Structure formats: C-alpha cells, structure tokens
Amino acid sequence: MTQAPTTASTREEFAARLYGLRGRYWDTHPFHLRLHSGGCTPPELRRWVANRWYYQLILTRKNAAIIADCPLPEVRREWTRRLGYQDGPHEGEGGLADWLVLAEAVGLTRAEVLDERHVARGVRFAVDGYLHFCRTRSWTEGVAAALTEMFSPDHMAERVTAWQKHYEWIDPAGYAYFEHRIPDARRDSARTLDLVLDHCVTAEQQRAAVEALAFKCEVLRAMLDAVDYGPETAATAGSAAPVGTAVPAGTAR
Template sequence: MTLQATLTRAMPVPEPIGSGVAATVADDIRKAGRLLPPKELEDALRTAGFARYHIHHPFHKLMNAGELTKGQMQAWALNRYCYQSAIPKKDAIILSRSEDPEFRREWRKRIADHDGEDGAAIDGGIKRWLKLAEGLDLDLQMVQSRRYALPATRFAVGAYIDLVASSSILVAVASSLTELFSPIAIGERVPAMLARYAYINEDTLSYFTPRLHQAPRDAEHALSLVTRWADTPDKQADAIEALLAKCDILWAMLDALHSAYVTPGAIPPGAFIPPPLQE
C-alpha cells in the first residue's frame, strides 16, 4: 500500500482543547490525592498531552499549509536529525535502567527501528531520515555532524536524554507517550507535503511509512505500563507531567526553528544557513 493510501485510512484528528486543562490536571490529582482508575488516567494523559502537542505549533501549521520555503524545510530536516539520532540512545538508557527481561525485550524493538537490523540490511529510521534530508538536497555529512543545528535544538534533545537518565523509569516511559499523537501529526504532514511541495515525493518521505505502525505499537505498550505502574496519585501526576515536559521539548524545537528561520535576520551564528533564493 502506498503511503498516501495508508494515510487516507488514518484516524480522525481530535479537536485541541484549552492548554489550561493540561496545566492543572497533574496538580489536581496531587492535591485531591485520589487515584484515577486506569481508563481515567489514560484519558487525562491523552487530553493533556494532545493539548500541548507540537501539531499545534505555528511552524507545523506553515509546513502543512505549503508556506515553508525550501530552505526552511531543509532547516527543519537538519535540526530534526538531532532528535532522530538521539532516540535510540535515549531508548538504550531506558533499557539499561530496567531489571525486567520482558520489558527489555519489548523496548529494544525501538532501538532496532531506528538503527536498522541484520547488519543494516533493514534500514532503520536514522537512515530513512537521511534519505529525507538527501531528497531535500542537504549535504549528508553536514546533517550527520549535527554541528549546524540550532543551539536550542541541541539543548532540547539534551533535555530529553537528561529526563530519561535522571528520573524514575515510570517518568522515562511516560515521556515517550507523545507517540500516541505522532500518527496524527504524520497523517496531516505527509499528504500536505506531497500536495504542496513540488520537490517532495513519496520516496523522500519513506521515513514516515513504518512509523504509522511502530508508533501505535510503542505507544500502546508504554501506555499499558504507565497505567499499571502509576499506582499512587503522585505517580499518576508524575506521569502526566513527564508527558507535558516532553511536549515542551518538542515545542521548544519548533520555537527555535520559527525564531531562527521565519523571523528575518535571526539565524544564530554557526547554524545552518539556507542557500539563497530557494523557494
């Protein structure tokens, strides 16, 4: 099935809700000291997380509206490579923190998804992301060096690594729950990119095809663990706050892109400079 066909069967997009709800739900749980039943915790995570998800960011809205220049699209791909390449490292940290072989067996699939398998015979997400970068005419060595990423991108990615390394394993796992929403983001982004940017084709976007089944598989696993492990009101609040912290990390990366590449004259010294006259 083509990527486009897969996406036409994608899930409906929920309406965003006020972010005030997201900000207070963890506090309310802590204050009330009432343990939510698993289904209510799941609903709270979904509602609070989606309200703060990067799908609502102005940079994503510009992208989906077909309003990014090619240089801005390149900046997005180059910066997001930093995130993509850090994902298997943060998953290795999470693996290393568990004593449970069953947990590790399931979680290590995430590393294979990004690093590839069978001596790289099966491409992983990192290689597929580079294919996207190549399709956007970026120099791959420049992308892989990560040297030209924005300072805030590097700080945001570092914050994700620090979060999973320094918190409880519950918080580390809960922080991955933005994956509940990534199929919605991909479902909007891919058809928009194919329709609105002449230089982008399905081959360039092949990164996203496996994500449409990997992300729901991973999110369901993480959600079942979080709803089981969060067995006190404080742990439930910790899980919600972890998801919101991760939303902030994703949001900060897009803030950085918007500030550097949409505002004229704001590219930080040393960061990627789009070639002139690219539209």
C-alpha cells in the same frame, strides 16, 4: 495548571489525564501549521529536516537509559525492540538511514546533516534535555514521555499528505521514514500506554507520568521555536549573516 489529585486515579481517569495533554502536542505549533499549509520555503523545510536529525540521533540512547533503570525483565524485553529501530540491523537500514534519504529528498547533502551544521542551539538544548530527563528520572517517567507517540501517527500522516500537495519538488523516495514509522507508532503507542497504566498506580507515580508527558510536549515545541527563529547556529553565530538574513543598519529585529 490543574492540581494533580492527591489520591490515585482509576485506570480510565488516569488515561484521560494523559490524553488531556493532546492540546500541548506540537502539531498545533505555528511552525508546523505553516509547514503543513505550504507556507514554508525550501530552506525552511530543509531546516526542519536537518534539525529533526538531532532528535532522531538521541532516541536509541534515551531508550537505552530507560532500559538501564528498569528492573523488570518483561518490560526490558519489550523496550529492547526499540533499540534497533533507528540504527537498523545493518548499515544503510533503519530509521536513521531512512531520515538521511528524506534529507536528500529535500535537497540536503548527507554531509551537512551528519556534521550538524544546521542544528539550532535551542534544538540541541531541548533534545539534550530530553536525553538527560530519561537518564535521571525513573523508567516509568521515561516511558510516559514517549507517549507523544499516541498523538504522532495522525500528525505524521497529515504531514505526508500536505508535503505531497504543497511541495511537489520533494523526491517521493523521502517519505519512506514516515511510511515505516506511522504503522509502527500506532502499534507501539497502544502498548506504551498499557505499560504506563499498569505500572503507575500511586497518585505520585501518576502525577510524575503526566508531568513527564507534559515535559516532552515542551521539548518538542521548544525545538520548533528554535527552528522557526531562523538559520543562526553555532556554525554561523558571530560570522557574516547567511545570505538573505542581513538586517539593515538601524532596523530593529
């Protein structure tokens, strides 16, 4: 890792340091590459969707933690908009509801998503780690961690195109989440970057912000490592192996 500067960067230099983490974003993780090239089986695609649910679930809580630490009314007012995004104004609306529509579109039942039976332990630890980070670090670090949003719109758009091409069996109603999220993420990420550039002005604050974004990239990649590893979860560990995963005796895994 390159050494952080000991003096504060200019606004432009600091923005370049944050953008410099682009290569660590999860779009180039081997699982995403396979997913977008049509190489995933239906159960693998379902596993991705069921595990991402766990990430969606903590977003409102981590945003509330950021607000709880922030002493500035103008920032709190702005970040508060995010609190309603996943939960929506009413039952059946908002990001979580859209994610459940996606889950059904790929062949999962709501019950098996809601009871988290497919959530891999590595996904749980990574996502819980992100929530813990936002609860215990400064609000500026929490906001900086959300800057993966700068990299996400193009990746989400590519996902929709790739899935429509390679997985025609997915019900198109499932794409509502991404259709809503892509324009919002484009708009929000520009504002999030301004907040970080405006409020991280010392060398130490800027170093912490860059590290927060790097940490978030690791959280996302760790989630995919766990999804890629296979279907074992707390619900299946120690019980008979799920169909199709049995390893013949004497075969190294």
